[in-house]
Amino acid sequence: MTERRAPLFSLVLACGVSVAGTAMSALAIPWLVLSTTGSAGRTGVVGFAEMAPYVLLQVLAGPVVDRIGAKRGCVLGNAVACVLVCAIPVFHAAGGLSFGVLVVLVAVGGAVRGMADTATGPLVPAMAKLGGVPLERAAGLYSGAGRTGLLLGTPLAGVLVAGAGAPATVLVDGITFGVAAVAVMVLVPAAGSGERPGGFLAGLGEGLRFIGTDRLLLGIVVLVAATNLLDQALLSVLVPVWIRDRLHDPASVGFLGGASNIGALLGVLLAAWIGHRLPRRAIFSLGYLLGGAPPFLAMAAFGTLAPVLVITGLAGLAGGVNNPIIGAVSYERIPEHLQARVLGAIKASAWTGIPFGSLLGGALTAGTGLTLALLACGAAMLVVTLAPFVFPAWRQLDRPGVTSSR
Template identity: 40%
Template sequence: MSAHARPSRRSLYGMLFASSVSIAGTRVSTIALPWLVYTETKSATLTGLVLTAEMAPYVISKALGGPLVDRRGPRAISVAGDLLSGAFLALIPILYAVGQLSLPERVPLLLTLVALAGAFRGPGDGARNAMIPAVADASGVPLERITGLDSTLDRASGLLGAGIGGLLVGAFGAAQTVAVTAGAAFLSALVVSLFIPRVSLGDAEESGSYFTRLQTGASFLGKDRLLRSILAMIAVTNLLEAAYISVMLPVWVHDHGHGPELIGLLGILFGGAAVASSVLATTMAGRFSRRTAYLAGFTLAGAPRYLALALGAPLWLIIGSNVIAGLGNGFINPTIGAIFFERVPRHIVGRVGSLADALAWAGLPVGGVVGGVVVGAFGAAPALGAAGAAYLVSTTVPGLRPEWRDMDRSRTGVSRE
């Protein structure tokens, strides 16, 4: 980034606010859309397709949008992504209100609108992440602290969005509630356009086609063993989380005579604990070993709560395992963000970041399908046990590799411009 193109200090607050609004709005739709499909069709299969329809194009477009973020700047891509994704989501309540989105007949149309919204949201989200180094330069706040603030607000916004989504669906209906997500996208675009200046991440003299630029990002990831190992771990855990949230947990709760309130309670406790520990991680940035915090956080975040359900533990222990999991989870994202921005050269942060996010999220579109197959074949408890064991292995074995020592070395490494 050019030294003459630094954003003003207010960009820190603008970026954090825009990201929070976007996350909260997205969480509202994750409550509203599946509820709309299931209540109208009574089909679990069609309901599961909503996640796949959104996340598959989201992951692909995020991976392919990186060179555009570097070339056009994160501000332009973020605003365009929010406006276009919001426009497609806004069509859902409008078409439903005029009788043109009746289900199940119009499920293909609904899935198409969701897919288009996801396709444009992917590059927009990647662009907002790419703003972080420039914001750190302007504010004088360390990268680890900004990524911690961003992670904390994302957690809090997700909790708020889920709560608002549930209330709005009950009060106004699922289709109408999607309008809130569209409005949040438009508000995010407005805030970014007002508070984030035009910043070009790429080198103006860099030559090469779009595909050459994309290859540059892929090549960098391929050569960085630490980032590659981290992404592989996250891809596995995200797949397991998708299977857990969409299939394993609901089936276990139903089969053990509990209601959906338990799912909501576990989610709130997990998310609230994650917010608290993320605040702690942000406050203590630079005072602890990243490697230890990251590996301990992942060890606590997954396997214990999976295995508690699998073994039929008492309800108080299941609840406690979710609180502990949330506390561990809050240390993960701030660490990942700080390591990433310290290791990636500034002029390719957009394309590398977009590819990295896409790889990390690659398991989400198929996680629900995998969970459904395994639960259908073996039952919820065995599936949870296998998932817990897989989670434990995937989050402990990689940490034994020598490149993971670089997590703490990167603090004192040379700044990459």
């Protein structure tokens, strides 16, 4: 049984390493731009150039992955990302890293990483089936690897930037994509035929239509996009302003972020452990309700760190339980031949509101003040997270039969 599960564990490990590299680049590449150009505007351009193609390819790469196969797409995307990201410090050392070259490298690198992540999604249920692992557990391990990579990648990048410099940190980041590519190539078997009839636009339209006709998946897409928008308003604007105005201690940003991330990781691992034995709709609904509005309301009510820290950590724990459920439901409801394009579109939809969240938080805070902005966003989050309790489509979260307690 252990040998049958080795491909799933290898895939999960590769995901964690790749996400850690992504977290490192999120700090190291902007720092490199700032240290070489001194321009915050150019730093923002590079960040956009990296993330916009990444999100776009989450939607567009599905038909390509269907054509070449999930494993090949994952390996190819990570391998090309390795080459492109490693080229940044090489060009820098040679004196040829102009701003235009950097933008091109990070844009194409973001695009191929988007393809790699789109290809990874369909491999998870295939490896779970091969190893006889419940889907909630497989989705939880996959999500947990991503959370762990984010949790470790950012502080590791800070240490490396301080000790070895931004170019060396970017080089390490590029190597992580190469490690992920080799791990998947050697240790993960192929899944699916890699041959799908029809053209690119037809395949893309088929995937998007599938989401539109499945009310539960469409509800998940809308819920995740809306809550991410409000979470971004909290993280990018409301938290920094609250800390500046009430705590006057910038170090508290790290404490709150750490509490949320650790809580979310624990929630993911808990769901991976026992999630397949629990009633999905009840856990999912409570997880979103308890993980959504409480941090907003706590910050509106308190002016000290301790209670907000505790509530933020517990909210992260509650919200973390939901990712494995979303993954398991998606794997169950999406036909195997559509998984690459549909899973990519679902993941990309989670990012759609994020750029607007910062604008919303800034506009509300400037127009109404911090407390009213927190209450308004908290009330909106409460209304949004009541959806699974209200709308009949969410009843489909419950399994049609009794699951085993493997």
